[in-house]
Structures are given as structure tokens and as C-alpha cells.
Amino acid sequence: MKHGFIGFGNLAKAIYLGLKNEVDIEFFYYARSKKDVDIKFCSTLEQLVLNADIIWLTVKPQDLSTVLEDLKKLDISGKTILTPVAGRSIDFIEKHLGKDQLIIRIMPNLAMAYKSSVTAFYSNHPENEKGEDVYNLLGKLGKVVKLEESAFDLFTSVFGSGPAFILAFIQIFKNKLKEFNLPGTLPDELLLELTRGTTLYFMENQKDYSIEELINNITSKGGTTQAGLEYFRSHEIGKHFEEVLNAARNRSEELSKNGS
Ligand SMILES: NC(=O)c1ccc[n+]([C@@H]2O[C@H](COP(=O)([O-])OP(=O)(O)OC[C@H]3O[C@@H](n4cnc5c(N)ncnc54)[C@H](OP(=O)(O)O)[C@@H]3O)[C@@H](O)[C@H]2O)c1
Numbered sequence: 001m002k003h004g005f006i007g008f009g010n011l012a013k014a015i016y017l018g019l020k021n022e023v024d025i026e027f028f029y030y031a032r033s034k035k036d037v038d039i040k041f042c043s044t045l046e047q048l049v050l051n052a053d054i055i056w057l058t059v060k061p062q063d064l065s066t067v068l069e070d071l072k073k074l075d076i077s078g079k080t081i082l083t084p085v086a087g088r089s090i091d092f093i094e095k096h097l098g099k100d101q102l103i104i105r106i107m108p109n110l111a112m113a114y115k116s117s118v119t120a121f122y123s124n125h126p127e128n129e130k131g132e133d134v135y136n137l138l139g140k141l142g143k144v145v146k147l148e149e150s151a152f153d154l155f156t157s158v159f160g161s162g163p164a165f166i167l168a169f170i171q172i173f174k175n176k177l178k179e180f181n182l183p184g185t186l187p188d189e190l191l192l193e194l195t196r197g198t199t200l201y202f203m204e205n206q207k208d209y210s211i212e213e214l215i216n217n218i219t220s221k222g223g224t225t226q227a228g229l230e231y232f233r234s235h236e237i238g239k240h241f242e243e244v245l246n247a248a249r250n251r252s253e254e255l256s257k258n259g260s
Helices: 010-019 045-051 061-071 090-097 110-114 129-141 149-160 162-180 186-205 211-218 224-234 237-259
Strands: 002-006 026-030 054-057 080-083 102-107 117-123 142-146
Touching: 002 010, 002 045, 010 026, 010 110, 010 129, 026 045, 045 061, 054 061, 061 090, 080 090, 080 129, 090 102, 102 129, 102 149, 110 117, 117 129, 117 149, 129 142, 149 162, 149 237, 162 186, 162 237, 186 211, 211 224, 224 237
Parallel strands: 002 026, 002 054, 054 080, 080 102, 117 142
Antiparallel strands: 102 117
16 A cells, blocks of 8 residues: 655654554655655655555645645545544535545544554545545554544544643643652653553553542542542532633634634
8 A cells, every 4th residue: 555645744754653564555755845754755746646545634734725726636536535634624625626535534643653543533435445444554553433523623632632631730740749859850750650550550440440440449538549639629620621621622623614
């Protein structure tokens, strides 16, 4: 299978790193300037389209219209268009490329590089088997879930922006650690182990226990965890945090409206 990236920035690089050891995949890219990467550079869009079966639209939302206008002048029949572009609907792309074109919209995150993305998937032609091939390929880069396109805004806030929100929480822990005066990178190393241990605890037990039960296992009556959780609950920290997700979702909806 031949994959062509239009634009080779952060996301295209993550996809390439995640897939580069797969057999039977060839990569090409076209961008405004040549990058320091060992895959084939196409100096024109035409060259990329000739080479690729799957065309990834890995450009920023504001650059998408220009790319689509150039793309529609070329013969892309039978090719799969794969778009991770945030806030740009299938309808938006169909307006440029037509409704017959197979277009797959996904919402991944950069953890594709470590095969640990959580990716939403939607195809405008679900009956087309080429879409299933893409779905199976994305499964090699983490978990992939088929969703209606209307769910992409909430999905983006939870799984697209989610890593930044979790890191913002870890930053609060790190600020607290300043009291210890630990040297160099040691605070980050300790926090990494804390999050890794918590993830493993969740992974090992999630089939048999709910999150609430897992929290209860760490909580003894009258103990430190209980004191912290009582503050967490009585000050409705969870409810406030939900507003963080709502703000991200609202922004995604706004961007979609402006762009479609
Ligand atoms: N990064 C993420 O975590 C993430 C997650 C989910 C979805 N996405 C989506 O993925 C897309 C790409 O994001 P990114 O973070 O990879 O962006 P990026 O790092 O800014 O990369 C964009 C690439 O597009 C190229 N480009 C811009 N205009 C072009 C044109 N007219 N023709 C050809 N190439 C052009 C740029 O080339 P030059 O460098 O040569 O200018 C650059 O290589 C975005 O739409 C974003 O919404 C990103």
C-alpha cells in the first residue's frame, strides 16, 4: 500500500513513526519545503497523487482549502482521501472533491508514534472495503472506534486535547513537589512512575472493577486519600473539570461551523 502525505509536520511524522516497520507500506510526502526525513519527497502534488493509493491531508485547517483546490484538478479517482484535519467536515471536503470520492475522516493523537493513539473513524462510503483496510491499519496505531461524524467534537475534547489536560493535572503535582527541592529531572521521573503505576493498576484491573472500586481500594476510612477526596467532592472539582472538556468541545464546534 502506498501512502502519500500532503504536509509533513507533527502528525504525519507520528503516523510514519508508528507505521514505518510495517511490511508492504511505502511512504511519500509533498510539503512546501523538504524535511529531514528518510522517505521520498515529491516536488509536486501531481507526483504525490500519481504515487499514492491513500492520500493523507496532514495540513493545518487553514491550509486545507488551497490543497483541495489543487487536488481537484488532478485525477484522484479510486484513491482514498484520509483527513485528520480538526474542525473540517466531510461535507466541506466533498464540496471540493465531490460526493463520489471516498473520504475517511479520523481524529487521532500524536501517540500514533508509539502505537497508542485513540482514534475516531468515519467514512462517507461505509460500504467501500477500502475504508475497512484503513480502519484495520489504524488499529495498528492504537485503539480505533467508528463514530458518527457529529460525535467528533466531543471526541476531540476528550482524546485529542485530553493528553494536555492530563499533563496539566500532573503539572499541579509537580508544583507541589517543589517543597522537596529535588534535583534536576527527578521530579518528572517520580511523576512518570506515578502515572505509569496508576495506568498499570487501571490496566490490570479494569475488566473486573469499576473506577470507583479502584479508588475505594486506595481509600481507608478516616485516612489521607479520603480527606483529599472529600475536598475534591465537596468543592465539585470534578464538575469544574467537566467544564474544561465542555470548553474544548464548544471550541471544536465553533471551528467546525466557521470552516464548513
Ligand atoms: N498535531 C496533533 O496532535 C494533531 C492531532 C489530531 C489532528 N491533527 C490535525 O492534523 C493536521 C496537521 O497537524 P500538524 O500538527 O501535523 O501540523 P504541522 O506540524 O503544522 O504540519 C503541517 C504541514 O503542512 C504543510 N503545508 C502547509 N500548507 C501546505 C500546502 N499548501 N501544500 C503542502 N503542504 C503544506 C507544512 O509544510 P511546510 O512545513 O513546508 O510549511 C507542514 O509540513 C491539522 O489539520 C490538525 O488539525 C493534529
